[in-house]
Amino acid sequence: MRYDFNELSQLLEPRSVAIIGASADPTRIGGRPIATMLKAGYGGRILPVNPNRDEIQGLTCYSDIETLPEAPEAAIVAVPARAAVDVVDALGRQGCKMITMFTAGFAELGREGRGEQDRLTGIARQYGMRLLGPNTLGCWNVDIGYFGSFTSSLDLGFPLAGNIGMASQSGAFGTHLAAVARRRGIGVPILVTTGNEADITVADAIGWMAQSDRIDVICAYQEGFSDPDRMLAALNAARNADKPVFILKSGRSEVGGRAATSHTASMTGDDAVADEILRAHGAIRVCDTEQMLDFAYVARKRIYPAENSLGVVTVSGGAGIVASDEAEQQELPMPPMPEDAQAELRALLPFCAPVNPVDCTAQALNDLSLFQKFTHAALAKGGYASVICFATTVAGSAAIAPRFLEALAPLRKEFPDRLIVICAVAPPDIVKRYEDAGFLVFEDPCRATRALAAMGRVGKALTMTAAVRQAVPEIPLPPTTPDEFQAKALLSAAGIQISAERLVHDSEQARAAAQEIGFPVVMKIVSPDILHKSDIGGVMLNIGSSDEAASAYHKLIAVARKHHSDARISGVLVAPQITGGVECFMGISRDPSFGAMAAFGLGGIFVELLHDIALRQCPFDEVAAREMILSIRGAPILTGARGRAPVDLDALARSLSRLSVFAAGAGSRLVSVDLNPVLALPEGEGAVALDAVIELEEAEP
Amino acid sequence: MRYDFNELSQLLEPRSVAIIGASADPTRIGGRPIATMLKAGYGGRILPVNPNRDEIQGLTCYSDIETLPEAPEAAIVAVPARAAVDVVDALGRQGCKMITMFTAGFAELGREGRGEQDRLTGIARQYGMRLLGPNTLGCWNVDIGYFGSFTSSLDLGFPLAGNIGMASQSGAFGTHLAAVARRRGIGVPILVTTGNEADITVADAIGWMAQSDRIDVICAYQEGFSDPDRMLAALNAARNADKPVFILKSGRSEVGGRAATSHTASMTGDDAVADEILRAHGAIRVCDTEQMLDFAYVARKRIYPAENSLGVVTVSGGAGIVASDEAEQQELPMPPMPEDAQAELRALLPFCAPVNPVDCTAQALNDLSLFQKFTHAALAKGGYASVICFATTVAGSAAIAPRFLEALAPLRKEFPDRLIVICAVAPPDIVKRYEDAGFLVFEDPCRATRALAAMGRVGKALTMTAAVRQAVPEIPLPPTTPDEFQAKALLSAAGIQISAERLVHDSEQARAAAQEIGFPVVMKIVSPDILHKSDIGGVMLNIGSSDEAASAYHKLIAVARKHHSDARISGVLVAPQITGGVECFMGISRDPSFGAMAAFGLGGIFVELLHDIALRQCPFDEVAAREMILSIRGAPILTGARGRAPVDLDALARSLSRLSVFAAGAGSRLVSVDLNPVLALPEGEGAVALDAVIELEEAEP
Structure with missing residues (x-):
């Protein structure tokens, strides 16, 4: 629209x-x-x-x-x-x-x-x-x-x-x-x-x-x-x-x-x-x-450096450190001055600290041309997109301010594309004179740093490709909430990788399915009325033979009947027991304003407690899915931290993107989807959803 | 001193x-x-x-x-x-x-x-x-x-x-x-x-x-x-x-x-x-x-409420929400007004929002006695230790400020033990009048909220028991960095729970030790020269019989020789293979200023990436150790989140406290200790260090 x-x-x-x-x-x-x-x-x-x-x-x-x-x-x-x-x-x-x-x-x-x-x-x-x-x-x-x-x-x-x-x-x-x-x-x-x-x-x-x-x-x-x-x-x-x-x-x-x-x-x-x-x-x-x-x-200056960096020219080492701390917090890089520029500054003032922060010491207040030269070096040689000149009360003193401004004004003209902040404690009329000359004035070096860092974020945002919400095919949904097998069938049809499994309805079918899949297998009760099947013993692992499979079938049916005497039972799922890889989760929730939102995180209780989850509006493509996956703090676990095998990111991104397309196509009746866990296997081996829950609003009769 | x-x-x-x-x-x-x-x-x-x-x-x-x-x-x-x-x-x-x-x-x-x-x-x-x-x-x-x-x-x-x-x-x-x-x-x-x-x-x-x-x-x-x-x-x-x-x-x-x-x-x-x-x-x-x-x-007011709470009285719903957001961020509670007080305020002004934030709407600006009554209710009935009155430009207008001050001044006198902030946009002379009457003045409701929250933290800090650094017995250390077996012996002597293990020097001893410990066992090469023994295959798990133990002994010696031909080999460690529980780590590092610092966290790569670690200066007692353990974000994993069995916190705290005493007693030659993992077993079953590395500075000859 x-x-x-x-x-x-x-x-x-x-x-x-x-x-x-x-x-x-x-x-x-x-x-x-x-x-x-x-x-x-x-x-x-x-x-x-x-x-x-x-x-x-x-x-x-x-x-x-x-x-x-x-x-x-x-x-x-x-x-x-x-x-x-x-x-x-x-x-x-x-x-x-x-x-x-x-x-x-x-x-x-x-x-x-x-x-x-x-x-x-x-x-x-x-x-x-x-x-x-x-x-x-x-x-x-x-x-x-x-x-x-x-x-x-x-x-x-x-x-x-x-x-x-x-x-x-x-x-x-x-x-x-x-x-x-x-x-x-x-x-x-x-x-x-x-x-x-x-x-x-x-x-x-x-x-x-x-x-x-x-x-x-x-x-x-x-x-x-x-x-x-x-x-x-x-x-x-x-x-x-x-x-x-x-x-x-x-x-x-x-x-x-x-x-x-x-x-x-x-x-x-x-x-x-x-x-x-x-x-x-x-x-x-x-x-x-x-x-x-x-x-x-x-x-207001309309200077938004997508490749932002900060140079701090200071008469106080302390202020330089404080600004550096804040810059790191804001992820605003402060690269060092080039070696030759450092040498030049040392030649000007032997006891300066010319790296970055560039500390020209209180000496520069006695000789304002020094301050000018140091700032010029930061702009010309350091090439910083953003520069803070920390001059505290000196820049605010009525006696010195005019000369200070005179020293810096030519730099403002020579480097019109840079953000230059003067950190000063100054009365309003002096602040205004600096501002009229094109400078920004802050008292607090940290606030200045945060604002300069934000201009870099603006720059990135303005150059970012707009999220285009592509049209997606409508997905027909069943009239009521599907059971696990049906849910997986829907997701599989949407291109999401699901483990190869069979739904069986008696112990003989269980025996045959297990044989065909290969041991060990996992078996689970399937019922739209039993949501937390692990809690009642409705999942059995490590089934190693056909006989075990047959007996597991009976046990699962019995346990389901015992806990939910009137549950509808669709059958028992027989699936290969896949191990290795990294447990992830993917899910969909519906925001009242923005519709289907996809979530991705690592599996396990750790992440649940630590809230390391990425969120995106559906639908999105595989490039965006990959970006989303890599945006979590725990991403190194997927990419091979500490000698681990990197997982199949392509497959993971594919499934996540397809899930987002599925959710967008399914429309507002889709309340939520939980794929938990999705097992991200080593590179080239895929990413398999081992469990799936889809929740739907009842269809209008 | x-x-x-x-x-x-x-x-x-x-x-x-x-x-x-x-x-x-x-x-x-x-x-x-x-x-x-x-x-x-x-x-x-x-x-x-x-x-x-x-x-x-x-x-x-x-x-x-x-x-x-x-x-x-x-x-x-x-x-x-x-x-x-x-x-x-x-x-x-x-x-x-x-x-x-x-x-x-x-x-x-x-x-x-x-x-x-x-x-x-x-x-x-x-x-x-x-x-x-x-x-x-x-x-x-x-x-x-x-x-x-x-x-x-x-x-x-x-x-x-x-x-x-x-x-x-x-x-x-x-x-x-x-x-x-x-x-x-x-x-x-x-x-x-x-x-x-x-x-x-x-x-x-x-x-x-x-x-x-x-x-x-x-x-x-x-x-x-x-x-x-x-x-x-x-x-x-x-x-x-x-x-x-x-x-x-x-x-x-x-x-x-x-x-x-x-x-x-x-x-x-x-x-x-x-x-x-x-x-x-x-x-x-x-x-x-x-x-x-x-x-x-x-x-400056010297009001430091250890039990802090915030009431926000506002003429702007928006400002109330903004302050509430910040209060939550600062963990400053904003309990609701009591029901009867809410009813009284509704009787005064039917369309107010009396919960907290207490929104007395712009109506209160036409009738300042309403603002007074709402603020009084927040102080008297709400009982908040800290109160923000958001009155924006109205409180700053020369025409209204004197009447506004007149309305609020009696409250300042009636509740001398409370922190009362007026959020106002006002010229300096009007700000000064509020300040002279005992009020605090901020423009930004968020900055006000942060400062009020800090007074609660001050209150807690002032009532906190001072950390008394008790004297600890001196711990004699070996002249050089010990191997794993020696390290564990030192720690065990310090009262830290270590798994029952044997150091063996030939395959027959290995066979006997394994038999005595009970299967399955773990076997590891022990050498002061091999730090990362897992990386070279120097750890073998799931050893199920005496024969396997004997052959594992030969394999471990061979693998060590292959990778470090001149490594000093102390022998092979045979230990019970303990499973279950939660993997934690404990460690000591030496800060150049503050000496031995103990660290505690959950084990595993997740926590390493997410930096969920608690730190304390050594030594400290078990109460402090428990507090430290419970201060990590992942603590619910230890205390029984999501139906898990709670671990043996007493044992974990005991080991951690004893480690801190050991480190303090060991003095400055102790460079670091790593207990990783410490397996925290279910309540009553202990907390066992499965691996231990102690690094020492060489003793002066």
């Missing part, structure tokens, strides 16, 4: 806006947007509507929507919930295109409210109108002075100009973020808060910003994914436009999850799924507001 | 100070301390020494140390390195007690410099003088206006008064931290930077602050541990004084480690060891400067 994100221009760049429920009091919900827009010099027409007044805040006021002198392109609705439906209908009739509905009292109150909300969206859709909210704090576009918001956060001052756009499901949290940005001198000219997301979502806002010339960097706060396809389309649009998306996706925790449900009408999916989906679509997940703003602050 | 940390009073509270190499220029290294102290109103006597002047900065100047009118209690030395030794000698003769040596050019330059440095300390010791530096930026004590430092960071303003003391090995990084603290309004009246630590170390500074009435909270930056015993004594002194120590220990990374070596004369130990040592002695390790200052900022 394709989305027209362009429609939001009527939300963010309207030529006229009616305020339904307009107030003369500039501190009230219906008065604030008017007061703010008048102050901000909004160039469009503001049309207040209020039956009790002729004039509001100096503007002509209209008694009702019908008497408006023109069709307003956009409308802001600040009326009680009970009046909202009629207002939307009237606006539709009048030819309005876009509604921002401040009014609360809808889906956030539960089922009844949701019904009312659905009525609103139904009517809006009927007239071809889009709707922001209800229960939204609104949006703004500083460039044209449009403030369709009643937030009081603007009392601290108007947002600054800039190239960062922000979208937030939560109004209060979105304006909080914007206010913190402002205090840090970071411009957020566009903010959209989406409230209940009856129609317009955070995804729509991201999509619009992806195609806006004004915005280069997108920040988003999101609780659940109410329309996952739209979100993925928006993320892809941003990536195609080379714009990073920094997203704070909350609801990680159990408590957070609980709060998310009680707070909004949205559904919070499983957090690991969100992590994977965002990663796969190139969004950078941040862990708090500060990290979001740090990353956005640096991203 | 006991340390007299009180001696540093002469460093930080001197009644008189001579400046050797005094300068009339207040921007020069020998001029700055004088200028700063004059400006700060230092009440002691300042005695400049410079042969070329009679007067310096308005003070009488003396031509040399000998002509000083009195014995200066302290001296600051700012002379060239070549003159340093003579100056120290002259000061000693004059009766000076404490030297702060700015002069650089000693151990940081390598071996020759270290020799010169040792001469300095030798002379100082001879006169009973203590020495800060050389290569130090000095120290300060704001309370008495003493500034024995030449840092230019003071140009940004004097440090503020307060109760936080700071010690830093790195001068530039220490003053950076202090400058950032000042910008944040955090008072750091004491700073000690220790430079080369020829005598006075960060540990001394921590120890002094532990006994100072002025200091409640200690921050430290440390690269290596040059005198580990002193550091542990200092940390214990701080804990005994109920003062938290927040420590930034750098050199975590490979690159950082490299830089630490090239930068200072200190040795950076293994980082996991540092982690464990700091944890065991109650210090809180921080990961960056910002975290250090966040924690110190909150710790």
Whole structure:
């Protein structure tokens, strides 16, 4: 499905806006947007509507929507919930295109409210109108002075100009973020808060910003994914436009999850799924507001080195070590300076430490040309994509700052494609002078390092091949949950390697099957009603002869009858007993937002406890499957760590990819698949699923 | 050993100070301390020494140390390195007690410099003088206006008064931290930077602050541990004084480690060891400067709830979820409000979410008494030790802040034992008003949550029983590295459970031993020269009869001869083949600073890859050993996860504790011990070491 994100221009760049429920009091919900827009010099027409007044805040006021002198392109609705439906209908009739509905009292109150909300969206859709909210704090576009918001956060001052756009499901949290940005001198000219997301979502806002010339960097706060396809389309649009998306996706925790449900009408999916989906679509997940703003602050430069590296030029050995520690944590490489460059620096300053961190010692503060030369060497000879100059209070001193800036400014011009951070403790006016000269300023070398590392991740994300979700053939499923034999037959038909086995229905068949397969064999009871067959003794190993096979048959039937007197018994499975190789598991679970998700991990209790599992949205090809397999921490066990034989990765990847295609084709009735264990045999010998459980929703009768 | 940390009073509270190499220029290294102290109103006597002047900065100047009118209690030395030794000698003769040596050019330059440095300390010791530096930026004590430092960071303003003391090995990084603290309004009246630590170390500074009435909270930056015993004594002194120590220990990374070596004369130990040592002695390790200052900022309140819990009162559901996510990450519990309190809040505001986070919605901003009631309920009914009030820009608005403060101030008084954070975006003057009223102010709810969680960790650390290092009997060791049989005999004598085995020297003995032990048996070649016997086929399993045992003997001797023709062969080990249980490993390694460290983990390649290992300093008792065993992530495997039989934890803990006692008693010649595997058998059946390697340094001849 394709989305027209362009429609939001009527939300963010309207030529006229009616305020339904307009107030003369500039501190009230219906008065604030008017007061703010008048102050901000909004160039469009503001049309207040209020039956009790002729004039509001100096503007002509209209008694009702019908008497408006023109069709307003956009409308802001600040009326009680009970009046909202009629207002939307009237606006539709009048030819309005876009509604921002401040009014609360809808889906956030539960089922009844949701019904009312659905009525609103139904009517809006009927007239071809889009709707922001209800229960939204609104949006703004500083460039044209449009403030369709009643937030009081603007009392601290108007947002600054800039190239960062922000979208937030939560109004209060979105304006909080914007206010913190402002205090840090970071411009957020566009903010959209989406409230209940009856129609317009955070995804729509991201999509619009992806195609806006004004915005280069997108920040988003999101609780659940109410329309996952739209979100993925928006993320892809941003990536195609080379714009990073920094997203704070909350609801990680159990408590957070609980709060998310009680707070909004949205559904919070499983957090690991969100992590994977965002990663796969190139969004950078941040862990708090500060990290979001740090990353956005640096991203404004639009320098995203996919091959990132860090050079640290420092007057303090200590700061250099601290930054190095953090760089390693962030997997940001700090290669040493080339030998000849080290020699040159030693010639300049015998007691320097020229490796990287490049410590030019406090001496460089007495002779700023030294600092310049060391930094030049890091840029020119070290070739680092990212450079931190740690100059602490010296760079912040009013006496030295101008000379320090003078020394470094030529480097900024000579190396326009590099990220250069000055680590300084400085008053705001001095910080601004460095920033105006094109430098980034941080106090904390660790925060600087994290933000620089993130730019590398952005670079990689922007060059990553987009995950194309290929069409897959539909897989017909049986009407009810299959037993193990049937499950394996389905999977085998889907191309997944299963051990050669026979289903037998009496002891003679067991004897013959075992003979044919070759000893030793494994025998298991097969019943759709017995899920944990090991627990009741329903699996027998090491069966070494035909006689043993025959007697095992009787034992298995007896044990099944004993534990589940009315279980349906499909028969007994006879399979070769395969040993060696590495036990893995593969599985499918269904995420409410993103559908079938494939999981891969090593088998065994260790991994279950240690949660070393990779997750991908289905379907995917063998290349992606291999990447996924190799992404677990335990991957060296598969590739031949400590003298082990490497396993058949090709076969493992093939089975995993085919499982993902099977799951995607099976559709929403497929609840889960568990292949546990899949035995990954040595190279060339395959990867065999030894057990399989498929869970289905009952088919509609 | 006991340390007299009180001696540093002469460093930080001197009644008189001579400046050797005094300068009339207040921007020069020998001029700055004088200028700063004059400006700060230092009440002691300042005695400049410079042969070329009679007067310096308005003070009488003396031509040399000998002509000083009195014995200066302290001296600051700012002379060239070549003159340093003579100056120290002259000061000693004059009766000076404490030297702060700015002069650089000693151990940081390598071996020759270290020799010169040792001469300095030798002379100082001879006169009973203590020495800060050389290569130090000095120290300060704001309370008495003493500034024995030449840092230019003071140009940004004097440090503020307060109760936080700071010690830093790195001068530039220490003053950076202090400058950032000042910008944040955090008072750091004491700073000690220790430079080369020829005598006075960060540990001394921590120890002094532990006994100072002025200091409640200690921050430290440390690269290596040059005198580990002193550091542990200092940390214990701080804990005994109920003062938290927040420590930034750098050199975590490979690159950082490299830089630490090239930068200072200190040795950076293994980082996991540092982690464990700091944890065991109650210090809180921080990961960056910002975290250090966040924690110190909150710790100033001296409220350290060992039983911590978090209540979040919020006007934004989004912020509540974000804080909840972070609390879970930090293992800070957020229990729900009691049912009756929830009902009361719902009665006040029907659409609130009263669980926790307690969302009083934007409605509470129109009616601040609601915010007060919700916060009161969280404190009184919820009983949370830590509370965050998320009020964003509203609490920062000049119009609302006074009323907001008025609403909350009574709660601060009613619950003086709680930590209350106001999350606000506010200008500095408004922040200060909240702080003056006893509240903590953060912008970012995640940073607030992390800092509050840290106070709980401090509480736990302060109530933790100090690790008492009991005396252990000395263990006599053989002159050279023992073979497996000898190693096991040593360990068995130390009380560690070893499988019952025989060393045999011919095939007949092998036959008899196997018969006596009972089949199946395992047989291994024993040689001090063959370390990886499995790799050459030197281990044979599943030996089922006396004949097999006899032939195995010949095979093992042959295989050993083939691979190591001149290996010393001690014989062949015959041991019972024990199966079942859980494979674990125990080991000892020697840290250059902290001596024998015991490690425990599960066996197998999985854990090796996943680094799930616990570490403790030796020796420790069985209670500590059990705690250590249970601290690994994989512990549920030992305690009976998923229907497994719980292992014999008592036996495992006994062996581990005895191993630690053995290692401590064996002393510094013990390089390492590896017990791998130790088979932890089911409860009551013991924990048997199946293999043992002990590595020794050769004894002195």
